[in-house]
Amino acid sequence: xxxxxxxxxxxxxxxxxxxxxxxxSIRLYTQAICIQNRTLPAASxxxxxxxxxxxxxxxxxYSTAALAEDKPSVELAPVVVTASAFEPQAGDMATATSVITxxxxxxxxxxxxxxxxxxxxGVNSDTFGQxxxxxxxxxxxxxxxxxxxxxxxxxxxxxISPDHQVSVPVLGAKQIEVIxxxxxxxxxxxxxxxxxxxxxxxIPSEPMNDTVSGQFGLIGQQATDGYLGYAQLNGxxxxxxxxxxRFQKTDLDDVKVPKSRYDxxxxxxxxxxxxxxxxxxxxxxxxxxxxxxxQDSDYGLPFHVHNHCQPDEHRINRLTCGLDEHEHGAHEHxxxxxxxxxxxxxxxxxxxxxxxxxxxxxxQEHEHEHDEHEHDEHDHDEHEHHHEHGELPYVKxxxxxxxxxxxxxxxxxxxxxxATKFSYTDYQHDxxxxxxxxxxxxxxxxxxxxxxxxxxxxxxxxxYMKGIIGVDYANSKFSAQxxxxxxxxxxxxxxxxxxxxxxxxxxxxxxxxxxxxxGAQSSKTQQDNLGHNHGSSTLxxxxxxxxxxxxxxxxxxxxxxxxxxxxxxxxxxxxISKSDSAHSLSLEAGRYLTPTTQISARVSHSERLPASQELxxxxxxxxxNTWERGNLQLDKESTxxxxxxxxxxxxxxxxxxxxxxxxxxxxxxxxxTQDLVTEGESKGFRLVDYHQSDAKHYGGEIKxxxxxxxxxxxxxxxxxxxxxxxxxxxxxxxxxRLAAPRVGGDITAQxxxxxxxxxxxxxxxxxxxxxxEHTTPSYNMLDAKVTYHSAGPQDYTAFLQVSNLLxxxxxxxxxxxxxxxPLAERSFNAGITYRF
Numbered sequence: 001x002x003x004x005x006x007x008x009x010x011x012x013x014x015x016x017x018x019x020x021x022x023x024x025s026i027r028l029y030t031q032a033i034c035i036q037n038r039t040l041p042a043a044s045x046x047x048x049x050x051x052x053x054x055x056x057x058x059x060x061x062y063s064t065a066a067l068a069e070d071k072p073s074v075e076l077a078p079v080v081v082t083a084s085a086f087e088p089q090a091g092d093m094a095t096a097t098s099v100i101t102x103x104x105x106x107x108x109x110x111x112x113x114x115x116x117x118x119x120x121x122g123v124n125s126d127t128f129g130q131x132x133x134x135x136x137x138x139x140x141x142x143x144x145x146x147x148x149x150x151x152x153x154x155x156x157x158x159x160i161s162p163d164h165q166v167s168v169p170v171l172g173a174k175q176i177e178v179i180x181x182x183x184x185x186x187x188x189x190x191x192x193x194x195x196x197x198x199x200x201x202x203i204p205s206e207p208m209n210d211t212v213s214g215q216f217g218l219i220g221q222q223a224t225d226g227y228l229g230y231a232q233l234n235g236x237x238x239x240x241x242x243x244x245x246r247f248q249k250t251d252l253d254d255v256k257v258p259k260s261r262y263d264x265x266x267x268x269x270x271x272x273x274x275x276x277x278x279x280x281x282x283x284x285x286x287x288x289x290x291x292x293x294x295q296d297s298d299y300g301l302p303f304h305v306h307n308h309c310q311p312d313e314h315r316i317n318r319l320t321c322g323l324d325e326h327e328h329g330a331h332e333h334x335x336x337x338x339x340x341x342x343x344x345x346x347x348x349x350x351x352x353x354x355x356x357x358x359x360x361x362x363x364q365e366h367e368h369e370h371d372e373h374e375h376d377e378h379d380h381d382e383h384e385h386h387h388e389h390g391e392l393p394y395v396k397x398x399x400x401x402x403x404x405x406x407x408x409x410x411x412x413x414x415x416x417x418x419a420t421k422f423s424y425t426d427y428q429h430d431x432x433x434x435x436x437x438x439x440x441x442x443x444x445x446x447x448x449x450x451x452x453x454x455x456x457x458x459x460x461x462x463x464y465m466k467g468i469i470g471v472d473y474a475n476s477k478f479s480a481q482x483x484x485x486x487x488x489x490x491x492x493x494x495x496x497x498x499x500x501x502x503x504x505x506x507x508x509x510x511x512x513x514x515x516x517x518x519g520a521q522s523s524k525t526q527q528d529n530l531g532h533n534h535g536s537s538t539l540x541x542x543x544x545x546x547x548x549x550x551x552x553x554x555x556x557x558x559x560x561x562x563x564x565x566x567x568x569x570x571x572x573x574x575x576i577s578k579s580d581s582a583h584s585l586s587l588e589a590g591r592y593l594t595p596t597t598q599i600s601a602r603v604s605h606s607e608r609l610p611a612s613q614e615l616x617x618x619x620x621x622x623x624x625n626t627w628e629r630g631n632l633q634l635d636k637e638s639t640x641x642x643x644x645x646x647x648x649x650x651x652x653x654x655x656x657x658x659x660x661x662x663x664x665x666x667x668x669x670x671x672x673t674q675d676l677v678t679e680g681e682s683k684g685f686r687l688v689d690y691h692q693s694d695a696k697h698y699g700g701e702i703k704x705x706x707x708x709x710x711x712x713x714x715x716x717x718x719x720x721x722x723x724x725x726x727x728x729x730x731x732x733x734x735x736x737r738l739a740a741p742r743v744g745g746d747i748t749a750q751x752x753x754x755x756x757x758x759x760x761x762x763x764x765x766x767x768x769x770x771x772x773e774h775t776t777p778s779y780n781m782l783d784a785k786v787t788y789h790s791a792g793p794q795d796y797t798a799f800l801q802v803s804n805l806l807x808x809x810x811x812x813x814x815x816x817x818x819x820x821x822p823l824a825e826r827s828f829n830a831g832i833t834y835r836f
Contacts, residue, residue, distance in 0.1 A: 229249050598647045673770070695724060
C-alpha cells in the first residue's frame with residue numbers, strides 16, 4: 001500500500017538546543033570473517049583497516065560507557081515498508097529490509113535502479129553502461145530478484161539480459177524498498193533474492209490538502225557532462241478526486257574515468273524522457289486510481305560486438321574490436337593491477353595467469369591499436385555523439401504502461417478490505433548498429449492481482465490473527481527479431497495463489513497498517529465499518545502496536561505464508577511448450593528480549609520455475625559475447641533457507657541491526673560457461689549452456705550507529721554474499737560475478753541548515769571467481785558532500801558533492817564489462833530540490 005505524503009517531509013530539527021544537532025554517522029563495513037588470515041596491504045590500501053579500527057574503538061567505547069546521553073531529539077516522519085504484507089515502519093522490522101528515502105535518492109543522483117541501490121547493505125549492481133544497471137541482492141539478480149512499481153511487477157526485457165534497462169524511473173520516487181521474507185511471496189516464489197519496490201506518485205495515494213502542490217529537482221554531473229531532472233505536480237479536483245503528473249529527463253554523455261589512456265568510456269551515454277499522469281477517487285470506503293506512463297530511452301552499448309569484431313579467445317565476455325580506446329582500457333586495467341602489485345603485495349596471486357595470457361596474445365595488437373587510438377582521439381569531437389551519427393550500437397526503447405488500482409473496505413462479511421491491481425505493458429526496444437536496426441525486442445504483458453484482507457480473529461488462547469489471501473495472474477508475449485534473436489517468440493502464462501498470516505498476542509499487533517489511501521477515515525468510522533468492538537474507542541494502528549511492544553506488551557509475533565504457482569511457457573516458433581508448478585513456504589517469528597532488543601528467525605522453502613531464456617535460448621548474444629543454449633530438461637530449483645536477525649535500539653546512544661543467512665539449493669539453474677567455440681555457426685563465441693547443480697548460498701549484513709553525544713555519532717555496516725556450486729565438472733566452485741565484501745563509512749555533520757558528509761568504502765579484491773573469470777583488484781571510494789536546507793517559507797534543499805574524491809581506478813566485478821568499464825572519475829556534482 002502506498003504511504004502518506006507526510007512520511008516524506010524533511011525531518012524536523014530539535015528546538016531544545018541553540019544549534020541544530022551536529023549529527024555525524026559513520027557507516028563502517030566491518031567484516032571480521034574477511035579480515036582473518038589476511039595480510040595487511042601497503043599504505044595505499046590502509047583506509048579500510050583504519051576504519052575498522054575506528055569501529056572497534058567506537059564499539060569498545062559503547063561497551064564501557066554509561067550510555068547516559070540520549071540520542072538527538074530529531075522527529076523523523078515514519079517510513080512505511082509498503083512492499084510488506086503488513087506494512088510495518090522500517091525501523092520496527094528486525095528482518096533484513098532497506099528503505100531508501102526520496103532525499104537519499106535525490107542526493108545520490110543515480111540514473112538507474114541498480115546504481116541507486118548499490119550502496120545499501122546486501123545490494124550491488126551489474127553495471128552495463130549508464131542506461132542498463134540491474135540490482136543484485138545477496139549475490140542474486142534477475143530472474144531471482146523481482147522489481148515492482150507501486151507493488152505491481154515490472155514487465156519489460158530486463159529479466160532477459162544485463163544490457164536491457166529496468167524501465168522504472170528512479171529520480172523523484174518517494175522511496176525504494178528492498179525486502180526479503182514471507183511478504184516476498186506476494187511477488188512470486190521465484191523471488192529468492194528479494195523484491196525491489198519503487199514507490200512513486202504515478203497514482204495519487206490519498207486525499208490532498210492543497211489544490212496544487214509539487215516539487216522539482218535538478219542534478220548536474222561533471223563526470224558525464226550531463227544532468228538529471230524531474231518535475232511533479234499534484235492537485236485536487238474536489239474533495240474526492242486527485243490528480244498527479246510527473247516528468248523526468250536524463251541526459252548523460254560518455255562517462256569519464258580516472259587514470260586511463262582514454263578519458264571516457266566510449267558509447268556509454270544515456271538519454272531518457274519519462275512522463276506519467278494519474279487520477280484517483282478516494283473516500284472513506286473506496287479507492288480507485290489509474291495511471292499512464294510513457295518512457296523513451298536511448299543509451300549506448302559499450303563494447304557491444306560489431307559484425308566485424310572478433311571475440312578475445314582468452315577472456316570470457318571480453319572483446320577485441322575496432323573500438324581501439326576500449327582495448328587500451330583493458331591494458332590500463334592490467335597496468336593498474338601491476339601498480340597494485342607494487343603497493344598491494346597481497347594481491348599478487350590470481351593476476352599472473354591473467355597477465356601472461358594477455359601478454360602472449362596482445363603485444364602486436366596493442367602496437368597497432370595505439371596508432372589507431374591516436375587517430376580516434378584526433379577526430380573524437382566529430383564522433384562524440386555517436387548515437388546521432390548511427391555508428392556505434394545503441395538501444396532505442398519505448399514503453400507504455402497502464403495501471404489500475406482499487407481498494408474497498410468491508411465488501412463481505414469477515415473481510416476487512418478487497419484490493420485489486422491491473423497493469424498492461426507495451427514494451428519495445430531496438431538495438432541499432434551502424435544506423436541499422438539489428439534486433440527488435442518486444443514484450444506485451446498483462447498482470448492482475450486480487451487480494452483480500454480478512455478480519456482479525458482470536459485463535460483460542462494463542463492470540464489474534466490477521467492476514468491476506470491473494471491471487472495473481474500474468475500473461476506475456478515476448479519476441480526477438482533480427483541479428484540477435486537468440487530467443488524464439490514465447491508466450492508465458494502464470495497463475496499464483498498465496499496466503500500470509502500474522503499472529504500476535506494482542507489485537508492491536510495483528511492490525512495491518514491502513515495509513516495509506518484509505519487511512520484518512522476516522523477510527524470510529526473504521527471500527528463501525530468493520531463491526532469490531534474490543535473494549536477500545538479507537539482501533540490501534542501498527543505504530544501503536546510497535547510502541548506497546550517496546551514497552552514489553554506485544555512481546556512476539558509469528559508470520560507464515562505459502563504460495564502455489566502454475567506456469568506454462570510456449571515456444572511459439574517451434575510449437576513446443578513446458579508446464580510445471582511450484583510451491584513456496586515461509587515461517588518467521590520475532591520476539592522482544594527486552595524493550596530495546598528484538599530478534600527474529602525465518603525458515604523457508606522456495607521453488608523457482610525456469611525462465612524463458614533458460615529453456616529456449618539458442619543463438620549469439622552479442623552484448624555478453626556468448627552463444628547461449630537453453631535446456632528443455634531443466635527442472636524447478638528448490639531452496640531451503642534460514643535467516644537470523646537482531647535489532648537493538650536503546651533509545652539513547654546506540655542502535656544495531658544485523659542478519660545472517662544460509663540457503664541450500666537443489667538443482668540451482670546457472671549459465672555454465674564452456675570453452676571458446678572454434679567451428680560451426682557459433683564460432684568465435686563463448687558457449688554458455690544452462691545447467692543445474694546443487695549449491696549453497698550464505699552471507700550476512702550488519703549496520704550499527706553509536707552516538708557520542710547530541711552532535712556526533714558513528715556507525716557501521718558491512719555485507720558479504722557467497723554462492724558455491726557443487727558441480728564437479730567446474731574448475732572453480734564459485735558462481736560468476738560475485739561482488740567482493742566491502743567496508744566503508746560516512747560522517748555527517750549538521751550545523752544550523754547545513755549538512756556536511758564525508759563518506760567512503762573499501763571494496764576488497766575479489767578472488768572467489770568462476771571459471772574463465774579473473775581476479776578483480778580492490779579499490780577505495782571516498783565522497784564528500786555539503787547540503788543546505790532552507791529555513792524560511794521557501795522549502796528547498798541544495799547540495800554540492802565531490803564523488804570519487806581519491807580519483808581511484810575502480811572496477812565492478814559484478815559487471816559483464818568489468819575490465820573495460822571503470823567506475824566514474826572524480827566528479828563535482830550539484831543539485832537542488834524545491835517543494836511548494
